[in-house]
Ligand SMILES: Nc1nc2c(c(=O)[nH]1)N[C@H]1C(S)=C(S)[C@@H](COP(=O)(O)OP(=O)(O)OC[C@H]3O[C@@H](n4cnc5c(N)ncnc54)[C@H](O)[C@@H]3O)O[C@H]1N2
């Protein structure tokens with residue numbers, strides 16, 4: 001019987017090319033997206049800065065732009081000849097022996113080589129400058145550029161050239177590497193792109209996944225049920241799981257047990273998807289639609305040494321890989337976590353979320369001869385305990401779990417305090 005690890009490797013090998021898993025290859029293609037849609041996407045190529053960062057020489061403080069040479073022997077009193085708020089065009093060059101009022105982010109005039117923070121200044125009494133350097137004032141006019149006329153300022157401590165001046169290009173120069181290819185875009189990367197002159201970015205296309213559930217008994221969630229029907233839980237579970245793993249859901253449909261109907265959905269899926277996931281119809285009975293439709297097309301159908309999730313199949317149709325999970329809702333969900341989630345997450349630039357060791361809160365029994373994935377819950381103290389039974393139909397019990405406890409096939413008894421592998425859900 002195939003082991004879990006062998007089946008995982010089979011699926012990984014099957015998906016490596018179509019999903020572009022090797023290196024920075026873009027097996028799924030590329031597309032340009034606006035920055036507003038780029039969160040979580042992965043850069044397809046190196047991106048360089050389209051402008052210098054900072055764009056121009058600007059002030060790091062609210063205060064006065066000055067020449068350090070004029071401040072030697074401070075305190076010194078100097079005439080204020082201008083006012084440069086952020087957003088104003090290039091101011092005139094600063095004459096020797098003068099200062100200009102300046103705000104954080106504003107262009108530092110040529111001739112000035114330092115900025116004196118307002119806290120290190122005293123403004124001479126001048127009604128036009130009320131508010132600057134006197135926090136209790138209420139009559140300042142921040143929009144005015146002319147209120148400085150006749151004012152002078154006393155600078156209380158000297159400065160050296162470069163103080164509180166942010167030089168053009170000191171963060172990054174135009175043309176230099178802003179973000180490498182393969183970068184998953186978080187808010188800080190989007191900030192760098194926007195500041196660096198971009199409003200869109202070339203990213204890898206997400207893996208496009210089609211989900212097809214099968215079973216004559218399935219009715220859409222919320223539908224009026226006929227006798228013998230049940231609500232389709234796997235369609236919403238797999239669709240959500242695909243999206244959560246960073247892939248793009250391109251088709252989500254349910255098929256009857258008629259092979260013609262199934263193959264017609266499958267054919268449509270092969271035209272848009274990089275990967276097709278099916279649920280149900282792969283075990284030993286009659287009406288096993290996935291098995292009946294895909295075996296003639298070369299599907300490998302078998303049993304993996306695990307519970308839940310034993311019956312599994314893989315196929316490639318029209319070049320598109322198909323991963324087939326068993327229909328029981330817990331089996332389908334466990335299969336996704338173990339076999340597809342790691343691959344899809346890595347393709348999306350996320351960590352694969354492998355199992356981690358967790359301490360058992362109490363003893364656990366397991367069935368010999370099969371690797372068990374038991375539903376577990378993390379307690380407040382970080383230890384884990386089982387919830388719900390082992391049955392793979394226990395869809396409500398699965399919803400109470402937040403980990404899968406991974407019990408090796410040869411283990412039948414685990415004691416409280418022992419470590420166990422846990423896959424976070
Ligand atoms: N004689 C044997 N019978 C079964 C075996 C076996 O080895 N020999 N394996 C059992 C195991 S283990 C599993 S798992 C299931 C897998 O069977 P299928 O993949 O063919 O799945 P179905 O028969 O279509 O469905 C199984 C079960 O799950 C329900 N189901 C299916 N799809 C959905 C859905 N989308 N939403 C909610 N519930 C779903 C379905 O009604 C069945 O109850 O086979 C065992 N049998």
Ligand code: MOO
Nearest residue numbers: 308309310331392
């Ligand atoms: O392998 Mo099945 O998933 O146990 O019910």
